[in-house]
Amino acid sequence: MTESTIVPTGHHIVWDWNGTLLADNHAVVAAVNAVCTAFGAAHVDLSRWRSVFGRPLWRAYEKVLDREIAQRDWARIDRIYHEAYRELLHTCELAADAPEVLRGWWSAGRSQSLLSMFFHEELVPLVEDFGLSSVFSRIDGLRDPAVGGSKAGHLVAHLDSLGVAPSETVVVGDVADDASAAEWAGAGCVLVTTGVMSREALEATGHPVVDSLGEVVERLAGARAM
Template sequence: MRSEFSAFWSLALQISPQSLCFSTMLALGDYEHIIWDWNGTLLNDCELCVDVMNGILTRRSMPRLSIDDYRANFNFPVRDYYEWLGFHEDDTFEDVSHEFIDGMTLRKLEPPLHHGVAKLLRQLHDQLVDQVILSAHKQDTLEVIVQHYGISHYFDHIIGLDNIYAEGKTENGLAHFATLPHEPHEILLIGDTLHDAEVAKAMEVDCLLVAHGHQSEERLKQAGYPIIHSFDQIDIHGAQSITH
């Protein structure tokens, strides 16, 4: 079941950027529980991912990757993305997966949070909105990184994976949803990929996509959910009912 706000939001998207900003303000005030993706959504790590992968490609004398190419082709399951890069054998997939994760782990504290993240999380926390992280990042590393940025206290749960292949996010989302007292229309998932949209659809909750992460706006449009370009477009102060 979709919320009344979702229909209003879809209409606002067809009117103007100003309507988008206004409707987004209303949305976050109406949700009881917000599920955040981590990589690309809260953490600005797209350039780091490309840099680490380019190191792997260079060592194998393979063509390097641009940011635009990456955002146009990165996908879940990540095996499909690796095949697009030119890695086709299972043993190569295993090797590259470990090499990539090792490179990312060494530099895990380099990327910054996206602009406005800390302020937005604090505002939602102050309004008693439940917040969790649902990520395809490995659990133990995820907890260390979130703690490093000083924002872990804003989240009721930090939910990562037990593998390095980004497999199981949907299942974790459904398991988390089963523990919640909220109706689907009271829950919003915010992410930066089509996979996040798939997770939201599986959970039957509302979804907001941000086009500042790992997939381009053109690709995100395929999901049919509202899209923003930065958290500057969100202002939860004075959030009111959608009838205003």
């Protein structure tokens, strides 16, 4: 499947956080390498992690650790990763154009919300610290780690809480799971190349792929004007 040239229309954007609005690739790679160290595997760079990243996530770790992942291994991987990631979270900044894009979309009278698979109790104060809470009509993170996995069900619940129709919604994210969730819910999707998944993998979803948040809103505004 090749990248779609059809840009979705919709008045409401559901933004992803990690890798989309938050520029955290360095923290992600460092956390993955903390796992590699713990399992005696060679370290990876961003290019390597992008080449293997996908869902289910344990398969990506099997490739970089060169071993099968048992349930006890996964619990250890999850703990090591998040401990290392949190140590570097304070060094992560917003994507360069995020404040301008978010405030511009909001001030133009359009609606937007935030849906992330990052932990809700950590996400909300982080967004507040960046001064962005006021531009989102709703912020949802992962409230129960036991029901993580795919974003699809979370997106449906998020839109239900907002009272926004999927047909009026565009999901913006940096991984194929964002596209799968949008398809499941019946929403549109635009993917950005700023995160942990390769352009080739993003284009294989069949959804539009762009290189910046500014380009996202430019294409959405253009599609609405047509």
